[in-house]
Amino acid sequence: MAKSLGPVKRKFSPWTDPSATPFIRFENITKRYGDFTAVDNLTLDIYEREFFSLLGPSGCGKTTLMRMLAGFEEPTSGRILLQGKDLSGVPPYRRPTNMMFQSYALFPHMTVEKNIAFGLEQDGLAKPEIKARVEEMLKLVKLEPFAKRKPAQLSGGQRQRVALARSLAKRPKVLLLDEPLGALDRKLREETQFELMDIQHTLGLTFLIVTHDQEEAMTVSDRIAVMDKGVVVQVAAPAEIYEGPNCRYVAEFIGDINILDCAVTENAGVCVHPGHPPLVRLESDGMKIAVEQECPASNGAKVAFAIRPEKVRISLDPPVETDVNTAHGEVWDIGYLGDFSVFLVRLDDGRILRAAQANVSRLVDRPITFGDMVWLTWPLDGGLVLTR
């Protein structure tokens, strides 16, 4: 059965336009609870119609940041602007934001219909208008047959949809989603992610989502802010975050990665290939590494070399006429993931490197197996030099 995917996702990058004004601006926000600093002098811009993710481990301050935007917490210092208007002192019930709670927070004593109508009733809308809007919302989340049910009579996925419908009913300027899919099983979560994107696109709203699930953030977001200990470490589009993490923390938090401690041996700013970034040479315990990258590190600087497993090629044959970007070792373990196999290779010096290979043919017996001596190689633009 063909499923409608909605309109094609457009190219959207207002953050690259210096003349664009941010829709939401967190300006030097600090939030302290006693001695504990939850959010530390954070500045962040979010643009209209953006699907923005706050990503980080629990306790990194992402939920606090969202709750400050919703008005449940007041910043200790700094201010939050929405369309240029300072939100300080505006109580949650007067803010043009709506939130979808992690626990869904459906009112157990009201039917689905009443739950969705609740916000509209607070606005004092006329009865027929409320009715029309509730029907529209029920249709949007495909819950029409469940209008008269109480939350207790719904499954987890249905409750999640009611919560979404309720928070969308008032057409908020910004929809805040706090770990919205955390309670759903994997299959349903994936489906719902695409539906969320579809709804966001159709309604043209700004979505701010808090999650600790990097896959979820990568799938749905226009941009991701990776947070750690109350500060934003990197803000960028998903591909940029994955391919160009700006530090070890982001590199390790997003996806799987090999990290080697290195020293810079040569960084002369020489371009070997015209049009490519200059070449940086590194050394890691005798292993020679070369990377094409703009890098501020000077000779002798201690840096880290990071490379994703899928960019490491694994082969039984030695590489031809080179000793750069190559390593030799024994296959220590193989993780078969269906689409990919991950090989844990124990190098001759005892270090472990991971290499992933797409399983393109339906072979049960792989040519490379446990205990094989293999060669690992990677291209000049495969890895990254991380200076912090």
Place this chain on the structure above:
Amino acid sequence: MKSSRFDSTVLTFCFAFLYLPIVILVVYSFNASKLVTVWGGFSLQWYRSLWSNESLMDAAWVTARVGVLSASIGTVLGTLAALTLVRFPRFPGRIPFTGMIYAPLVMPEVITGLSMLLLFVALDVDRGFWTVTIAHTTFTMCYVAIIVQSRLLTFDRSLEEAAMDLGCPPVKTFFKITLPLILPAIVSGWMLAFTLSLDDLVIASFTTGPGATTLPIKIYSQVRLGVTPEINAVCTLLIGLVTIGVIIASITTKRNEARRIRDEHAAIRGVL
């Protein structure tokens, strides 16, 4: 077999220990004889004479009024106290406040009664209906506070936040969301408070005055002159009242349970 016979013996003994006095009381309330311990045939005469015993009926009426009024005031105050304790984890004087809410629970009734009496005397208040009501309010309020507090501790605050997020101001949120959801706890708090007030002899006897004799005081003072079958009849009526209350409560609980199970089944069907 042997152990089962042992079990049933123990059970019989326990039930006899618990209920024999009550059964005797009920049986003798239908006694035709005026002598409490001599069975003289079945009769409802004590119930009839009870009806015409004005002082006893007055006492019952006073008790009912005191009970309803003190339970209602106590429930409002107790609920407010519970809200304060749960919702404001830090305020100056919280610890003494908590202690003082709970103190009446462990305070000997005699002391509560006596201190109330001293207070009323010091304030030069005429003792009567209102002083008993006030005294009962003070000591029932803490029970309500505890029941409501335990409900509030498990209350999901995000429900209130969700309501406010949807544009509902705090006071309205309390009445539209919080109150309906904690209502069962408040109702059971009220019922407990009412029962406690109905039952109380010590505090009432300290704080009452002329014209405001409650039923327990009346019964107690009559018993001192000798147990009459009329008293048995009153007590039987009280037992009947309590039993009906308990039965209604358990039927409601059972029905709620059945509905919960039905809801869960509906939810499972919804998945398919």
